[in-house]
Amino acid sequence: MNVQAPLLARDAARPKAKFRPPAVHQVRVEGFFGPRIDAIAATTAHTLLDRCIAAGMLDQVDPDRPNPGLKIPFQTGNDTVTTQMFWDSDFGKSIETAAYALSRKPDPALEARVDEVVEAYGRLQDENGYLNSWYQRIEPGRRWTNLRDCHELYDAGHMMEGAVAYFHATGKRRLLDIMAGYADHIASVFGPGEGQKRGYCGHPEIELALVRLARATGERRYLDLARFFVDERGAAPHYFDEEARARGRDPQDYHFEDHRYTQSHEPVRAQRHVVGHAVRAAYLYSGMADVSTEYGDETLKPALEALWGHLTEKNLYVTGGFGPSAHNEGLTFDYDLPNETAYAETCAAVALVFWANRMLGLGPDRAYGDVMERALYNGALVGLSLDGTRFFYDNPLESRGAHHRWRWHRCPCCPPNIARLVASVGTYAYGEAEREIAVHLYCEGVADLETAGTKVRIRQETRYPFEGRVALTVEPEAPADWTLSLRLPGWSSAIAVSVNGEAVEVGAHEEKGYLRLTRRWAAGDRVELDIDMPVxxxxxxxxxxxxxxxxxxxxxxxxxxxxxxxxxxxxxxxxxxxxxxxxxxxxxxxxxxxxxxxxxxxxxxxxxxxxxxxxxxxxxxxxxxxxxxxxxxxxxxxxxxxxxxxxxxx
Known part of the structure; x- marks a missing residue:
């Protein structure tokens, strides 16, 4: 059962948004990604839950189970893991993956397994809405005392994303309501009001998640909370320093040396260089781009554009991975791009796809579309084996034979992250605006979109990325005037385009690397691209x-x-x-x-x-x-x- 977002989420919660990605259920992907999504639906979604539960995650969540205590080791293939403060995030991403699998095909057994986890969270949730298994079951009494080093808001963000996806896939509101309740509690704790905390998470993620929650529920206050977290980051006096003093610690006693690690070294609008932990950086910039899009906030664009340039011009691997250092899982200095020791975490490439996609929310621009494609097909996709059962955490560009895929990992963030990205890849292929549809990625499939007040179905026929011929058939419910924007990949110097068999002068209609075709579109209109693919x-x-x-x-x-x-x-x-x-x-x-x-x-x-x-x-x-x-x-x-x-x- 696929559920459309409520009308309120499309209108009231949409102050000034430009381009939005379609929901997963609006796009049926086949071709190159089809078999990979099928493998995730048949195998990976179950594998993620199997290995989460084998590691003890459900024992940590469910109050009806014996308290797992602080240190219980679990053997999971390659490694032994112990209870961890960010396990809720792994469950959230695994639920999100399962939701996309259910959108692909019904699986009552998988749905029942997710419902079991959801009910455990429902039993765990406090009356005031608070929900975090670590601080409720492992370290009670310490909630909201160490946002810098711990993951309360990060965990909440991934659970929110899982809740939204599961609602769209099944129509079940249980997890959505649980997480909306938690979001309301967070909004009561954090904010500019008297008695509220002016903090933010050391690991950004909740910012972009709150935007997704707002779009699903239609509640503007979740957008406002996302904007608060973005605006407050790095403000003086520094919240992380005050927080450390409040718990009796020296703010300088910090494993990762300074606030660049968490991208809180200065207010976000002043930032011009990508620094610190790679995944945290790209998640933060994704949230900033979402806020800029939703509010039409032009003051964030100079920072976003400068950060993008600094990453892509001086710090990006040819595979679309970034973050060369294992020490901080992140950035070091410009042009430091070693091959054999490259860290290039799978999650970082996944997060770069998120960031690029959200930059495309500001409007079609090949600078973002090309990098999104590079990171997706190379730095991110390498993290998942062809059969969907094994994973890469770090991704060197050279191996002497000792680097291999994991069955699991002591920090299992990457397996569900790459799985949820691939399973939802259709949503990254398109952007919907009031009078325009943008095609960012080419892949066999069918998309049901809307523009100019008209529902539009777009069919893609192609063997991309192995062949450069792409045919798009446009099927609006009624003829209407709008613009179809098609990305012209920068790696190809020869691209021929025709509409209904008539050649199009590409240069005359190109804008920021997209071919913008404005016309009255009618059912059966056909656009063909022939993209040269030299080695x-x-x-x-x-x-x-x-x-x-x-x-x-x-x-x-x-x-x-x-x-x-x-x-x-x-x-x-x-x-x-x-x-x-x-x-x-x-x-x-x-x-x-x-x-x-x-x-x-x-x-x-x-x-x-x-x-x-x-x-x-x-x-x-x-x-x-x-x-x-x-x-x-x-x-x-x-x-x-x-x-x-x-x-x-x-």
């Missing part, structure tokens, strides 16, 4: 020392890598030549993915040669096979390399 050899800026003399291979939105399974070991002994020509092949062992095959060279050390010698190694011809980065480590274990040496490269 590109990307070169890094000279400031990125690790990549000099090397190239990264990209075709369409996909970044490629070499694996030992195809090319043998010692991948750094392989070279491309300027003459290496690529052909595309379909790989049955990788779900039908397009792989790249070419001829290159391999350097060979002579038997008995010294470790260092004045003569160059011998070379021999070598057949090379590159696979999409998202698909690596799905077959035999071994080495992996994204940046490949190239003869003659600078």
């Amino acid at each position: 590109e050899r990307l070169h890094a800026r000279p400031e990125i020392g690790a990549d000099q003399g090397r190239v990264a291979l990209q075709r369409g939105p996909l970044v490629y890598c070499l694996e030992e399974a195809d090319n043998g070991a010692h991948l750094n002994s392989v070279l491309l030549t300027p003459e290496s020509a690529f052909r595309c092949e379909e790989a049955s062992d990788l779900g039908g993915a397009t792989v790249l095959v070419t001829q290159g060279l391999r350097e060979i050390g002579a038997d008995g040669a010294a470790l260092y010698a004045p003569t160059a190694p011998m070379r021999e011809a070598a057949s090379l096979r590159a696979v999409p980065y998202y698909a690596w480590d799905n077959r035999a274990e071994g080495e992996m390399l994204v940046w490949v040496r190239q003869e003659g490269a600078r």
Whole structure:
């Protein structure tokens, strides 16, 4: 049962919004993502609940179960985990994933499992609405005393997102009402009023979640609370310092050195550089973009645009991942983009997709659409195995053979995060405005949208991202004048477009990298795009020392890598030549993915040669096979390399 958002959420809670993404149930995705969503619906959604419960999460939540205490270890495959303060967030994301799975296909067993968890939360909730299993079951009496280091509001945000998704998927209001009650309690505790706390979470997330809750319920006060959290962050006197003193601690006694880690080092409108923990940063910027869109708040745009530029121009991996350091799970200094030690957490790439999508709420702009696509197809999608059962937490761009997917993780934030993103990918493909529909991503499927007071169905037929031909059939309920905006990917220099068989002069209708077609649309109108997909050899800026003399291979939105399974070991002994020509092949062992095959060279050390010698190694011809980065480590274990040496490269 798919439930439309209430009319109130579309009107009263929409002060000045420009473009909004459709709900998941409005878009039926097939093609490239279809099998992946099917795998999540059939397998991953159950796997997430299995492993959450095996880790003891339901024991921590349910007041009818014995109190789990502070330290109980659970063995979950690769690692032993203990009770954790952010477990509610993992349940929230797992519920959200299950909701999208139920939107894909009915599954009474899965629905019953979610209902069991929801009822446990219902029993746990205080009369005043407060709901956090850690502070109710593990450390009672300490709620709202350490927002800097702990995760109360972050947990609440993910539970809110799960509640909204589950309501849309099933029509059941139980969890939505529980979380609305908690949001009301939070609004009574935090705010500018007398006796209220002027705090915010050390781990941003609730800001964007409150916007989703407002859209689902139509309650403007949740938007106002999101705006409060955004506006208050970094204000003087610094809340985290005052909070530390209140609990008898020195504010300088801080594991991560200063407030840049939580992006609270200065008010958000003054921020110009992406700093600190990568996931927290992108979640915060997502919330800022949502607030800017919903309120038409132009004062947030200079900061958002500067932060975007700083990330994408100086700190973004070619895969769309970011945050090179394991120490702070985040940023270090500009152009610090090592390959073998890259952290590039899956959650960071997922959060970048969220941020990019929300920047598109301000209007179609290829600067955001292209990065959203890069992060989605590469840095995020790599976090989920092809069968939907194993996961990556960190994502290096080079491995000597020791980096492999996890069955679970001691910090299990990434598995449900990538699962909920992929299962809801249809909502990132489109944007709806009053007289415009934007198409941000190309994928086989059907979308039921609305613009100019008319319901519009758009059908996409394509084998994208493996082929660049896309056909869109527009089916409005009645003829109407509006604009269809289509992203023109920046990685392609040759794009041909026709409408009903007549060629369109792309340059005459392009604006910020989108083709804007304004006309009276009628049922059966057909737009066809032919997007050239050459194999590109990307070169890094000279400031990125690790990549000099090397190239990264990209075709369409996909970044490629070499694996030992195809090319043998010692991948750094392989070279491309300027003459290496690529052909595309379909790989049955990788779900039908397009792989790249070419001829290159391999350097060979002579038997008995010294470790260092004045003569160059011998070379021999070598057949090379590159696979999409998202698909690596799905077959035999071994080495992996994204940046490949190239003869003659600078």
